Amino acid sequence: MTLKLPDVPTTEKISEGELRLELACALYARGKVGKVAGAELAGVDFFTFQGALAERGIGEYTAEMLKEDLDSLSSLRRQ
Numbered sequence: 001m002t003l004k005l006p007d008v009p010t011t012e013k014i015s016e017g018e019l020r021l022e023l024a025c026a027l028y029a030r031g032k033v034g035k036v037a038g039a040e041l042a043g044v045d046f047f048t049f050q051g052a053l054a055e056r057g058i059g060e061y062t063a064e065m066l067k068e069d070l071d072s073l074s075s076l077r078r079q
Contacts, residue, residue, distance in 0.1 A: 017043060021052055029058045034068035036076075 005019075014022075024042035027033045033041060039049035053059065 021049075024049065025052055025056055025058060028053060028065075029056075031062060031065065034065040034072065036069045036072040 021042040024038040028038040035049060039046045042049055
């Protein structure tokens with residue numbers, strides 16, 4: 001997927017990595033992705049993503065997110 005942002009001063013100051021991390025944190029906070037998927041989307045390891053969530057005060061973790069993370073981990077083990 002390619003996301004094209006307008007060339008405005010704000011976006012020029014944000015690196016691709018920072019933007020991916022912010023997007024992943026926002027999606028996690030809204031319950032759209034779990035921690036494993038969020039870390040993958042952000043392009044960082046699980047613990048770095050967890051730290052980024054903590055820095056932003058994002059701590060909500062639902063049962064559905066746990067199931068998604070467990071499914072993701074199970075899928076990774078089979079590879």
